[in-house]
Structure formats: structure tokens, C-alpha cells
Amino acid sequence: MALKRLSQLPRYSWPRTTASATSTARQFHCSTQQCTDGVFRELTSMRVRTPWVEAFRRQQAEQSIPTQPSGKPEVPKDRTLTSRRSEESYHSVILPLAQDPWLLDTYLNSSGHIRLGTLFMDLDALSGIIAYKHTGDDVTTVTASCDRIIINHPLSEICDLELSGKVTYATGRSSLEITMQVAKAPKPGEKPRNEDVLINCAFTMVSLDPGTRKPVAVNPLQVETDEEKRLYALGEHNSKIRKERNQTALIKHTPNDLESDLIHAFWQKSLQYHDPYDSLRKPHNVHHMDTTILRTATIMQPQNRNRHHFMIFGGFLLKQTFELAFTCAAAFAHARPTFVSLDPSTFQNPVPVGSILYLTATVIFTDPPLIPAPDEKVDQESEYTRVQIRVDSKVRDVEHGHSKPTGQFNYTFTVPKSIRVMPRTYQEFMMYLDARRRAEQVRQSMEDDGIVSPKAAENSVTE
Numbered sequence: 001m002a003l004k005r006l007s008q009l010p011r012y013s014w015p016r017t018t019a020s021a022t023s024t025a026r027q028f029h030c031s032t033q034q035c036t037d038g039v040f041r042e043l044t045s046m047r048v049r050t051p052w053v054e055a056f057r058r059q060q061a062e063q064s065i066p067t068q069p070s071g072k073p074e075v076p077k078d079r080t081l082t083s084r085r086s087e088e089s090y091h092s093v094i095l096p097l098a099q100d101p102w103l104l105d106t107y108l109n110s111s112g113h114i115r116l117g118t119l120f121m122d123l124d125a126l127s128g129i130i131a132y133k134h135t136g137d138d139v140t141t142v143t144a145s146c147d148r149i150i151i152n153h154p155l156s157e158i159c160d161l162e163l164s165g166k167v168t169y170a171t172g173r174s175s176l177e178i179t180m181q182v183a184k185a186p187k188p189g190e191k192p193r194n195e196d197v198l199i200n201c202a203f204t205m206v207s208l209d210p211g212t213r214k215p216v217a218v219n220p221l222q223v224e225t226d227e228e229k230r231l232y233a234l235g236e237h238n239s240k241i242r243k244e245r246n247q248t249a250l251i252k253h254t255p256n257d258l259e260s261d262l263i264h265a266f267w268q269k270s271l272q273y274h275d276p277y278d279s280l281r282k283p284h285n286v287h288h289m290d291t292t293i294l295r296t297a298t299i300m301q302p303q304n305r306n307r308h309h310f311m312i313f314g315g316f317l318l319k320q321t322f323e324l325a326f327t328c329a330a331a332f333a334h335a336r337p338t339f340v341s342l343d344p345s346t347f348q349n350p351v352p353v354g355s356i357l358y359l360t361a362t363v364i365f366t367d368p369p370l371i372p373a374p375d376e377k378v379d380q381e382s383e384y385t386r387v388q389i390r391v392d393s394k395v396r397d398v399e400h401g402h403s404k405p406t407g408q409f410n411y412t413f414t415v416p417k418s419i420r421v422m423p424r425t426y427q428e429f430m431m432y433l434d435a436r437r438r439a440e441q442v443r444q445s446m447e448d449d450g451i452v453s454p455k456a457a458e459n460s461v462t463e
Contacts, residue, residue, distance in 0.1 A: 038106075038121075039121055039122055039125045039313075039315065040093065040095060040103075040122050040125075042093045043093060043122055043125040043126055043129065043163075044125060050309065052302040052303075052305070052309070055309040055310070056302075059310070069211060069212050069213040069214075070211045070212075071211065071212060072211040072212070073209055073211050073212055074138075074209055074210045074211040074212075075138055075139055075209045075210070075211075075216050079138070081172065081217060081218065081219045081220070082219060083172075083219060083220045083221065083222040084134055084167075084219045084220075084221065084222060085221075085222050085224070086166050086167055086168060086221060086222075086223065086228050086231075087166065088133065088134070089130050089131075089133040089134040089166045089167040089178075090130075090164070090165070090166040091126065091129050091130050091133060091164065091165065091166070092162055092163065092164035092165075093126070093162070093163050093164075094160055094161070094162055094163075094185050095107075095122070095160060095161040095162075095163065095185075096160050096185075097114075097158055097159065097160055097161060098158055098159050098160045099160060104158065106118070107119070109463065111336075112461075113460075113461055113462055113463045114155070114158070114461055114462045114463065115323075115463060116322060116339050116462055116463045117318065117319035117320075117322040117323050117326075117463075118319060119161075119163075119182060119199070119462075120149065120315060120318040120319055120322055120342075121313075121315035121316060121318060121319045122163055122315070123149075123163065123165075123180055123182070123199075123201060123203075123315070124143060124203070124313070124314050124315030124318055125313070125315055126163050126164075126165055126180060127143065127165065127178045127180065127203040127205060128141065128143075128205075128306075128307070130165050130166060130167060130178050130180075131167070131176065131178060131205045131207075133167075134167045134170065134176060134218065134219060134221075135176075135207050135218045135219065139207040139208060139209065139210070139216055139218065140207070140208045140209070140210045140213075140308065141205050141206070141207045141208070142205065142206055142208065142314070142347070142350070143203055143204075143205060143314040143347050144175065144204045144205060144206040144346070144347060145203070145204045145242070145344065145345060145346045145347060146201070146202075146203055146204075146318070146342055146344070146345045146347075146409075147177070147201075147202040147203065147204055147238050147242075147344050148200075148201060148202055148341065148342065148343065148344065149199060149200075149201040149341060149342035150199065150200050150201070150340075150341045151198065151199060151339060151340060151341065151452055151457065151460075151462075152197045152198065152199065152200055152452070153195055153196065153197055153198060153452070154198070154452060154456050154457050154459065154460030154461075154462065155184075155198055155460055155461045155462055156459065156460070156461065157461060158461055159184050159185065160184070160185035161182055161183065161184065161185055161198070162182070162183050162184070162185040162186065162192060163180065163181075163182050164180065164181060164183075165178055165179055165180030165181065166178070166179065167221060168202075168221070168228070168231035168232060168234070168235055169221060169231070169232050169234075169235020169236065169238075169239070170218060170219065170220055170221040171220055171221075172217055172218070172219070172220035173215075173217055173218075174206050174207050174208075174215030174216055174217060174218060175204055175205065175206050175207075175215075176204070176205050176207075176218060176221070177202055177203070177204050177205075177235040177238065177239075178202065178203045178204075178205060179200075179201075179202050179231055179234075179235075180199075180200075180201050180202075180203070181197050181198075181199060181200050181201070182197070182198045182199040183196045183197045183198060184196040184198070198462070201342075202234075202235075202238065204238075241344075241441070242344070245344070249434075250430045250433060250434055255430075255433055258373055259433045259436075261373075261374075262371060262373065262433070262436075263429050263433075265371045266370075266371055266422065266423060266424075266429070269370070269371060269422075270422075270424060282422075283420075285417075285418055285419045285420060286370060286419075286420045286421075286422050287332065287363075287419070287420070287421055287422065288421075288422055288423075288424055289362060289363065289364065289421055289422065289423045289424070289428045289431070289432070290424070290425075290428065292328065292331075292332050292362055292363035292421065293328075293360060293361065293362050294324060294327060294328045294331065294360075294361045294362075295358070295359065295360050295361075296320075296324055296358070296359045297356055297357070297358050297359075298320070298356070298357050298359075299354070299355075299356055299357075299398070300312045300351055300352065300353055300354060300355050300356070300357055300395075301353070302353050302354075304316040304353075305353050309353075310352060310353050311350045311351060311352060311353065312350070312351040312352070312353060312357075314347060317347070317351065317357075317393065317406070317407065318342075318409070320357070320359065321359060321361075321391040321393065321407075321409040321411075322339075322342075322409075322411060324359050324361045324391055325361050325389040325391050325409070325411035325413070326339070326411075326413070326463060327361070328361035328362070328363060328389050328391075329363070329387050329389055329411075329413040329415060332363045332387065332415075332419065332421075333385070333387065333415035333417045333419050334417070335415045335416050335417045336415075336416075336458075337387065337413035337414065337415050337463075338413060338414045338415075338454070338457045338458050338460065338463070339411070339412075339413055339457075339462065339463055340386065340412040340413055340414055340452075340457070341411075341412045342409070342410065342411055342412075343388075343410040343411070343412060343438050343441070344410065344438070344441075345407065345408060345409040345410050346407055346408055347406070347407045348404075348405050348406055348407050348408075349395070349404050349405065349406045349407075350406070351393075351395050351406050352395070352397075354397075354398060355395045355396060355397055355398070356395065356396045356397070356398060356400070357393060357394075357395055357406070358393065358394050358395070358396070358403075359391055359392070359393050360391065360392045360393075361389055361390070361391045362389065362390050362392075362431070363387055363388070363389055363421045364388055364389070364390045364421070364423075364428075364431045364432055364434075364435040365387075365388040365421065365432055365435035365436055365438075365439055366385050366386065366387055366388070366419065366420050366421045367385065367386040367388075367439055368380050368382060368385065368420075369420070369436070370420040370421070370422055380418075381418075382418065383416060383417075383418065384414050384415065384416055384417075384454040385414070385415050385417060385418060385419050385420075386412060386413070386414050386439070387412070387413050387414070387415055387419075387421075388410065388411070388412050388435045388438070388439060389410070389411045389412075389413065390408065390409070390410055390431060390435065391408070391409040391410075391411065392405070392408055393405065393406045393407050393408070393409070394406060410435070410438060412439070414454045414457060414458070416454070416458060
């Protein structure tokens with residue numbers, strides 16, 4: 001029925017005009033086409049462009065289910081996988097934000113700040129280009145996780161930006177790590193200075209057989225220079241951290257002694273707040289976790305599909321989850337949040353075109369915490385609070401049949417306010433403790449990379 005309606009759409013043609021007619025007719029022109037609220041065009045130039053209606057017709061003609069694997073292997077088992085150098089996968093593009101006001105118009109929010117969610121979408125598209133440069137087009141490469149996105153040096157003015165990256169870790173198995181950065185665009189022939197780097201990030205990609213959707217081996221990485229060895233060692237470290245995090249996850253193990261003591265201390269504090277014989281009451285700047293929740297439901301349209309046509313582009317999910325997390329932090333603090341980092345986050349399942357995406361954002365940790373550990377040094381008088389937002393996503397079909405989780409995203413913001421979150425159910429305590437562990441890792445990584453002061457971050461032209 002949908003195809004029938006599409007085929008019945010009228011086809012228009014412009015009438016020809018004579019020379020005399022054109023001399024007296026009003027002349028019209030249009031500005032250069034701009035992609036509003038989408039991926040920077042240069043990052044999609046390598047894709048095979050197929051209109052949605054054609055992809056849809058082809059899928060119907062083949063009577064295939066695009067969300068299900070065909071089961072027929074398409075990648076030869078005996079293919080040769082030679083090692084490749086990191087520089088072979090290097091790719092960079094320039095975002096001319098300072099030169100093109102109409103392009104800049106698609107990257108700004110209502111307060112004149114650069115929308116980081118849109119930059120994250122570009123970074124995910126860039127990671128796909130880099131991955132295929134390393135693996136080739138025989139495999140399907142998808143985003144498995146975002147290991148980190150960190151603000152290094154806040155921008156003080158609108159300028160052209162260079163997005164660049166390359167494969168920095170690949171052992172020859174199915175996964176590879178891609179390291180990217182966003183920096184002030186350098187002069188031709190020069191490299192960005194360290195103080196000009198706005199964002200550093202790392203994405204883990206997994207290569208799959210297009211037919212079976214099972215992981216397949218890819219080319220190992222050949223490292224030669226000291227810098228390549230350093231980045232490769234960092235990739236090994238990130239891989240080790242991911243495995244350790246999975247092994248010690250609270251879903252598998254009970255909280256340790258310190259964490260159990262914190263749960264007990266929160267329970268005691270809650271009793272104290274409600275004890276009629278105790279004068280202590282819950283302060284106005286303390287909020288229960290369940291009161292911070294924000295939810296959205298969105299139908300996934302084909303305009304946000306990936307290069308394989310029937311799944312939603314991972315960068316779009318990053319943008320959606322970031323903007324919901326930003327809104328959640330703002331609603332919680334009643335102040336403008338400033339982005340600090342995207343902590344290790346996972347893409348669990350693909351999101352099909354036409355499905356319903358449900359997002360749930362919750363404030364799960366604040367630093368300084370309401371109740372610190374016995375040996376933890378915190379500044380309870382600080383005018384700034386670091387707020388961690390967890391966004392859980394799940395997807396259902398339109399008929400609301402089966403649902404499945406699609407990912408968990410962990411964003412950290414700074415707000416210019418003293419405000420605290422307090423869990424009160426066992427599930428909330430587990431979310432709080434998981435966030436506390438993640439905050440420790442973020443704190444450590446920021447000490448290694450250099451801490452951006454909240455005041456400097458607040459004055460940035462980015463969100």
C-alpha cells in the first residue's frame with residue numbers, strides 16, 4: 001500500500017520558455033543546499049546514495065527481512081589479512097564554521113553555543129570512514145562502544161574545526177579502536193597544537209559478516225613509531241579496563257565493604273530525615289533519584305538511517321541521548337550544564353528504521369556526594385557540582401511487541417550550583433554505586449589528561 005501511494009505521486013516538469021519570455025520573466029535562484037541538523041556532508045560523501053524508496057522496493061522484491069541476517073556467509077574464511085599501518089586509515093575533514101554562516105547555523109543552539117550532540121554525530125560518521133579504510137568494504141562495521149569523549153581545552157570563540165582520527169588498536173580479531181580528536185583548524189601544512197584540541201575520544205568498532213551478522217577477523221595493526229606504540233598501549237589498557245569492569249560489575253557481584261557501608265549510611269540518613277524526634281530534615285538542595293527522571297519516545301525515521309539503509313545511524317543515537325542528558329541535568333539543577341565527558345558507554349543492539357526508541361535519563365551521582373566515603377576528601381562548600389546522567393535506551397516495534405535494550409550512555413556535566421542526589425531503593429543504590437565507580441575512573445583519566453576548571457568550561461562556546 002505504501003509503495004502504491006508512492007507510485008501515484010504526480011511527476012512535475014517545468015514548461016520550456018522562449019528567449020523573449022526569459023528576458024521579461026522574474027529570475028529566481030536558491031542558495032546552496034544545506035543539511036539541517038544532520039551529518040556534515042563531507043562525512044557521508046563516500047556512502048552509496050540510495051533513496052529510501054528504492055531500498056524499500058528492493059527489500060520488498062527480495063522478500064527479505066532487513067533486520068534479520070540472511071544466514072549465508074559473505075566473507076571468505078581464507079581471505080588474506082595483512083597488517084596495516086595506522087596512517088593508512090587516517091582521515092580528516094575541516095568544518096568551516098567560521099567561514100560558512102549557514103553551516104554554523106546548523107551547529108548552534110538557542111543560546112549561541114555549539115551543539116556537542118551534532119559534533120558527536122559527525123565523530124561517529126568519521127569513525128565509520130576510518131574503520132572501512134582499515135577493514136575494507138567486504139565487512140559490516142558497527143559501533144560497539146564509546147570508550148570516552150573528553151573536553152580537553154574549551155573553545156573561547158567560534159572557529160573552523162578539524163575532525164581527524166585513525167585506527168590505533170587492532171589485534172587481528174573482530175574489534176578495533178579508533179582514536180579521534182576535534183581541534184581548531186590549523187594553517188595548511190601544520191598540525192594542531194595540544195592547546196588547540198577541544199575533544200579527544202575513542203570508539204570501539206566491531207566487524208561483522210554482512211550475511212551472518214557474526215564477528216569476523218580484521219587486519220591487525222602494525223605499529224612502528226613511539227607515538228603509535230603509546231596509542232596501541234592505551235588501546236590495550238582500555239580493553240583490559242572493559243574486561244575488568246565486566247568481571248566486577250554489580251550485576252554479577254555484591255557491593256564491596258566500602259560500598260555496603262555507604263548504602264547503610266544513606267539508609268541511616270534517610271531515617272534521620274524522617275525521625276520526628278530529630279531536628280534534621282532533608283535539605284532543599286538534596287533530591288531523590290526517582291524525581292530526576294526524564295523520558296522520551298520517538299519513532300525512528302529513514303532520514304536517520306545508516307549506510308546499510310535499514311538501521312539507525314549510531315551518531316543519531318549519540319545526539320539524542322546527549323540532548324536528553326543535557327536537558328535532565330538542566331532540569332535537575334535549574335542551571336545551564338557544561339559538558340565534561342561521555343564515560344564508557346555501550347551500543348547493545350541495533351535500532352531498526354520504523355521502530356520506537358524509548359530513552360530514560362536519570363541523575364545517578366553527584367560529586368561532591370551527599371555522603372562521602374570515610375577517607376574521601378571532598379569540598380562540600382564548592383559552588384560547582386559534577387552531575388552524572390545515565391541514559392538507558394530500549395527499542396520496540398510499532399505494534400509494541402517485543403522490546404530489547406539498545407544501549408546505556410553515561411554523561412557527566414558540571415553545574416554552577418551546590419546540589420545532591422539521594423538514592424532510596426536497592427536498584428537506585430546499584431546505579432549510584434556503578435556511577436561512583438565510573439566517576440573514580442573519570443577523575444583518574446582527567447588527572448592524567450589535565451583537569452579543565454569549571455569556570456573555564458563554563459565560558460566555553462560549546463554546550
